[in-house]
Amino acid sequence: MAHYPTRLKTRKTYSWVGRPLLDRKLHYQTYREMCVKTEGCSTEIHIQIGQFVLIEGDDDENPYVAKLLELFEDDSDPPHKKRARVQWFVRFCEVPACKRHLLGRKPGAQEIFWYDYPACDNNINAETIIGLVRVIPLAPKDVVPTNLKNEKTLFVKLSWNEKKFRPLSSELFAELNKPQESAAKCQKPVGAKSKSAESPSWTPAEHVAKRIESRHSASKSRQTPTHPLTPRARKRLELGSNPQMSQQTSCASLDSPGRMKRKVAFLEITSPSKRSQPDKLQTLSLALKAPEKTRETGLCYTEDDEASLKRCIILRTRIPASKTIDIKEERILTPIRGGQKSSVMPSVILKPENIKKRDAKETEAQNEATSTPRHIRRKSSVLSMSRIRQQLRFLGHSKSDQEEKEILPAAEISESSSDEEEASTPPLPRRTPRTVSRNLRSSLKSSLHTPTKMPKKSLKPKTPRCATPQIRSRSLAAQEPASVLEEARLRLHVSAIPESLPCREQEFQDIYNFVESKLLDRTGGCMYISGVPGTGKTATVHEVMRCLQQAAQAKDVPPFQYIEVNGMKLTEPHQVYVQILQKLTGQKATANHAAELLAKRFCTRGSPQETTVLLVDELDLLWTHKQDIMYNLFDWPTHKEARLVVLTIANTMDLPERIMLNRVSSRLGLTRMSFQPYTYSQLQQILRSRLKQLKAFEDDAIQLVARKVAALSGDARRCLDICRRATEICEFSQQKPDSPGLVTIAHSMEAVDEMFSSSYITAIKNSSVLEQSFLRAILAEFRRSGLEEATFQQIYSQHVALCRMEGLSYPTVSETMAVCSHLGSCRLLLVEPSRNDLLLRVRLNVSQDDVLYALKEE
């Protein structure tokens, strides 16, 4: 891979060249040319519209390549920002690994691909531009030249739309050829000591080198230390939590490189060392293009017709590829836009209208790009240019900031919410803010997203990557229930999902309302649900989520992402971060790293995203000494931008008061719900609803079970299990297999007894004579001493006496010891370890009355 020493480690200043043209309609100032001046050096690079530029990424060797379409000043916020609109190119190494095979040949070392992907954010910070590059388009017949001496020349032959490679269209080809000439005189030597007229294809790094050289020879006034940043340090910078993150409020995703760059500039590090970073690293940081705040303003040019014409051509070529997606997108978008587009029906038939409307919107969006600090551009910015221009003329003003913000998240949500859409939408790990990419988790799993993944995998033998967790399927189909009883048993199984949850209507409604209101308000919140096991907590929440997901599909509520974690299914409390992250984005990370990523995601502002509903089951297991997990879980929803709804489930009602610190329980809030144990009538209703139109049980049998369970625990699982067992007993007892079985009260009685009866008494009854007499000896000893505990020695003497009385043979100590340990292993007795020998202490694990009762029977 070619080495591009492009990242300038010196401070650069960007200024406009020429006068700005204030577009009448656009409300922003456009320029034709930009001047990049490196501090401590007199050389300037002039970058004009239509030229190919290198754009700062995190990989020094492979900066991003793009064609400059537009330069403009974003003056909506006090700090003026230089923005640029670009057409991206991708390098082969930026193509997801899983799709590289689609090329079908080995790529040339300097081959790049026209990035024909409309969803990609093409509005960048102009100050991330590093320098110019020469891009030569090749006709489909041409062969990509290899082993060229000039490494600064790139070749484009194919376009890549995240699905396949296709040859460049002829217009595109012509259009790409054009700017080469105009770029010829882009660079002007300004300083007296610099060399004259450098070729446009030179990268700024070379300028730097030359600059340094020249300066070195001429004036040694200033030294530039060269500190190569190690790749590891860089990685940490990108991945680690960024303290300055929150300061850069303009966009959550655009932080670290900016900071890094600032840091780098501060250190005056110049020489980019040769480093071989994993390609994967790129993906993360591409989303992170920092807006550097500079205070300079320069001269400006107006956007001339030529540039827009070019854009028009470019965009037109893209339309066929993107049209279907656009329409779909439009369809999904409609309900969310509410007031604006309520008239648009979600149907393809209305396509023209849709497109037109969207065009209008599109232009608004573009207008707004100048006036809002947003970074995410509408993906639909790819419609035909002619229409856009037409609209431009008619549109008077842009919509308010707030409105735009409202729409944008929705647009993204809609993309991920529809499966179809997701399938058709390629991953955009690059060039888009992070928050977008996490929506596409399924596709991302295979793509190169996590920077830690690659080195880790290669280090140690891990689970085979392709391993799919699956139990092998059965060769013979499972038998379907043949009789009424079997059918009943199937329906009574706890796993059988009922159509409705009887007796939990109120709770269902409460939870539903809570989540729905949060979804509609686009806010976050916590809810704590408590109740003894088997009262339908998890089932109710699942049901709520099912209904809400249906509602989201029917577009009654905004789409949302639902994640479920269970404290019992974790090996360790901190693993919860890993699970959440994996379910949210498909990334794998260590617990600490995952916590950082999640905190970054939920706590930084300006990341428009869909609401996340997180169900935390068995909350009490997430307790740690510092309670940091609970704290985080309840703290995230309080952030405005997180839009996280946390539903927590635990068994104890007063868990917040009992185990949580004040700061944690205060964040949990007071939205609590308690599931009461089922009463007998409710249990009865549950059983009846399950056995609907199935005559398998006598009414009394159901009632008996319901009453028994309600009296003991109110656990619906128990109720269902007993009924299931009763059907089995019924099946055993009936001799003729053809007669229709009906579970009577006797059967359920037997089942209840089987499940609830204590086995101690039967165990004592069935124990051997010596064991029984030993138990008697214990009772006698207890009575004698008045204590509930005795040593083996004392009991032994009693035992010997008892045996003598009953005419049994003399029990040896070994035998008695064996008897004692046998009873101990059954836990009829509680005994100390037998190393204590004669002094081991013995207690009864059953009440004395029970023992007496059991022994008296004989």
Next chain:
Amino acid sequence: MSSRKSKSNSLIHAECLSQVQRILRERFCHQSPHSNLFGVQVQYKHLSELLKRTALHGESNSVLIIGPRGSGKTMLINHALKELMEIEEVSENVLQVHLNGLLQINDKIALKEITRQLNLENVVGDKVFGSFAENLSFLLEALKKGDRTSSCPVIFILDEFDLFAHHKNQTLLYNLFDISQSAQTPIAVIGLTCRLDILELLEKRVKSRFSHRQIHLMNSFGFPQYVKIFKEQLSLPAEFPDKLFAEKWNENVQYLSEDRSVQEVLQKHFNISKNLRSLHMLLMLTLNRVTASHPFMTAIDLMEASQLCSMDSKANIVHAFNLVLLKVLSLPFKVKKKFDALPLLPHWKSRSISLGNLSYNSNETFK
């Protein structure tokens, strides 16, 4: 052959005897699933029906088999599994996972073992790769993917179930029971334990997920059945090659079981423990006394074996002591005479008395 009849007779006897000993020892030592089920037919039916439903209908279940040691829990489950596997359509359809609480001492090891036995895809050779957390999520994911009708039922047999309840948070049990109570891969969780208070060991949410089916094995037979078991355990099978010898042997066994002294021995044994394993022990010792010159068991053999079984270990040690040691041993008695409060080891006392005059006399002579 016929010319050397008298000589060959004993030879044949020796041959037969070695065969008899082989057969019987196998019976006593291995918990062979061939052995008959004594008084556990009901429980057996319950268990095998349950397994069949899991195998054929894909119904998830959980059950605990509870019974004191030696009551035939493992025998029962092995028997049921063997019978289940004999059904043709089941044998290639069911996966078995055997775990033992004494071997899988924590969830991490248990998970690896489960993954290995299920032969999931993260198993390479005999090793399971990945961290504990990865393994857990992998396994849960695997089990979650299945459903009632399409995936292969898995039968989990957890021996020494009570030890699993001591694992941290009871994660394994929770997850197994949770799967058995949800619409995932059909599994049957069968726990074997000797602790009667096993349900109290389970955490409440784990307990709620357990179906509360318990199969109790209590050795609920009486003495007549015990004698019958004794007879059955000693009798030679009909397919024994030497029919004549087998007949003779069985006759002898029948005679033995009716013998008064034998019954006394058995009664004594029965009183101590109803455990079939102790009976096997007794019979094994008796069997060892059978030689070519002494081809059939007698009551005396049995009595001597019984004596060997019920020997008091400490008394045996005292028996082997020499005079000096015995003297030292007797010192506490003398002390006791002075300070009555000192706790004494009663079996020493009793043993010393039963040792009779010998020790005391020798003590005195030693003096």
